[in-house]
Amino acid sequence: xxxxxxxxCNVRHLKIEDASFIFELTNTPEWLxxxxxxxxxxxxxxxxxxxxxxxxxxxxxxxGLYKIILKSTAEAIGICGIIKRDTLEDxxxxxxxxxxYTGNGYAYEMAAATLQHAKKELGVKRIVAITxxxxxxxxxxxxxxxxxxxxxxxxxxxxxxxxxxASQ
Numbered sequence: 001x002x003x004x005x006x007x008x009c010n011v012r013h014l015k016i017e018d019a020s021f022i023f024e025l026t027n028t029p030e031w032l033x034x035x036x037x038x039x040x041x042x043x044x045x046x047x048x049x050x051x052x053x054x055x056x057x058x059x060x061x062x063x064g065l066y067k068i069i070l071k072s073t074a075e076a077i078g079i080c081g082i083i084k085r086d087t088l089e090d091x092x093x094x095x096x097x098x099x100x101y102t103g104n105g106y107a108y109e110m111a112a113a114t115l116q117h118a119k120k121e122l123g124v125k126r127i128v129a130i131t132x133x134x135x136x137x138x139x140x141x142x143x144x145x146x147x148x149x150x151x152x153x154x155x156x157x158x159x160x161x162x163x164x165x166a167s168q
Contacts, residue, residue, distance in 0.1 A: 003066050004117045006109050010069045011080065014054040018067055019046035021076045028099055034135045035096060057083065063122055065094055068110055077101040080110040082118045082127065087155045090128045090166070091118070102137075111145055115167070130162040139163065 002010045014022070023046040025031060026038050040046050057064030065081035078097035085092065095111050118124040129147055131138040143149075147165035154161050 004113060004121070005071075006113045008071055009077070009106065009110060010071055011066045011110070011113070012069060013058060014050050014065065014067050014079070016047050016050060018050060018076065019043045021067070022046040022049055022079075025079065025096060025098060030099055030102075031096055034132055034138065054081070060084075063091075063118070068097070068106070077106060078110070080114045082114065082122065082124065088128060088130070090126050091124050092128045092130060093118070094129075107137075107141055108144060111141060115145060127167045129165045131165070132160065133163055139165075 002012055004011050020043060023040055023043055026035075026040045026046070026049070038049060040049055054064040054066070061084050063082045065079045065083065067076050068078045068080055069076055076098075078095065078101060080095040081093070082091050083094050093111060093114055095107055095114070097107055115127060118127055127147075128150075129138075129142050130153070131142065133139075142165045147167055150164050150166050152161050153164045
């Protein structure tokens with residue numbers, strides 16, 4: 001069952017059966033460079049990521065990261081959703097695509113639909129996004145979505161400094 005859809009994609013909850021897809025996505029060079037190594041080395045690790053991440057978030061908050069599926073081919077191409085992190089006051093938007101699907105407008109399409117869903121269906125007033133300063137594609141997408149750079153932040157016990165963007 002779809003959480004929401006766009007003209008080209010369906011958006012559904014991640015399930016244990018999506019472990020091989022999550023394994024592939026979280027080990028792409030782009031994910032590792034810009035999101036970070038989540039220690040997903042095998043299918044069991046991917047299953048645990050789904051259980052302890054998205055599935056736990058659905059139960060606790062009523063939302064989380066979802067699987068993006070192309071309507072035309074039924075292929076999983078990425079994830080998107082709204083995340084509540086302990087380290088941020090506001091909920092934030094997250095998205096990632098398999099490399100072969102970047103550059104086709106899917107990221108913007110899905111991120112815009114995710115923001116709309118968060119505001120209309122989930123009642124989220126303010127949405128933030130975080131990204132590394134080197135992730136120019138993400139920065140451009142966040143700006144195109146209407147999010148505005150606010151400040152640099154870092155999380156406890158982490159060396160990296162991130163850019164924080166927010167909806168207005």
